[in-house]
Amino acid sequence: MRIASWNVNSVNARLDNVVSWLGESAPDVVVLQEIKCQEENFPRAAIEAAGYQAAVVGEKSYNGVALLSRLPFELRQRALPGDDADTQARYVEAEVGGVIIAGIYLPNGNPVESDEKYGRKLRWMDRLLAHAEGLLAEEKPVVIAGDYNVIPENEDCWDPAEWLGDALFQDEIRARYRRLQHMGFTDAFRACDRRGGQYTFWDYQKGRWPRDEGIRIDHALLSPEAAIRLASCQIDRAPRAREKASDHTPLIVTLNAA
DNA sequence: ATGCCTTGCGGAGCAAGA
Secondary structure, eight states: OEEEEEEOSOTTTTHHHHHHHHHHHOOSEEEEEOOOSOGGGSOHHHHHHTTOEEEEEOOSSSOOEEEEESSOEEEEESSOTTOTTOOOOOEEEEEETTEEEEEEEOOOOOSTTOIIIIIHHHHHHHHHHHHHHHHHHTTSOEEEEEEOOOOOSGGGBSOHHHHTTSGGGOHHHHHHHHHHHHTTOEEHHHHHOOOSOOOSBOOTGGGTTTTTOOBOOEEEEEOHHHHTTEEEEEEOOGGGGSTTOOSBOOEEEEEOOO
């Protein structure tokens, strides 16, 4: 099973790129982040024509996630449990072929001085940790994939000095990401590739893409039952080079058959 | 230099992203 994650920075602005990439890459399941539309404005017909059924958790203008699948799936969650007052569209979870797949769009958290932004990020991560414990207890293959907005280590960043004051780089943020690993989740990309300097995001500004000055912030974390089936995990840089590219590029995980 | 891009919203110039 091939499972991809991609922050598309508006699914409607990116529709041609997304549909052509689905045709070329043909993953079984894709979790999208920042679709930036309500469910009624999601381009469902074009996605279905490409061969995918979609579970859409939308919101006007901002955020928004979707799970696309070529295989039958059962929707499990449309929100991250733990705070009914949180109305932002950042979480979707489904079971596909015996694998629990969660798509997440973790809050950015800047500026770090702001409880509204940074505090929200910390609290969202704490809820994710709690929910992840419950998923582990199911003892099934689980893949939590998406835009974590976390730079795990200095080597995942082209210039750590430039990111010292940023919410993506704070020690307490990175500690929470490590806690997911300590409780039993495996960073699929890092398990397959020891190299630093492998990025999933390059800012539109300042020529970051042509200079390959990026950060690795899109991740797939695997429960032990999924990790023992890990065949490969790759960053597909091709979509970032296209016209009208998203500032993120897809991450693709391949699991061996059960 | 809270900018430099890019998007949504709405019909100008912000807000938000990372």
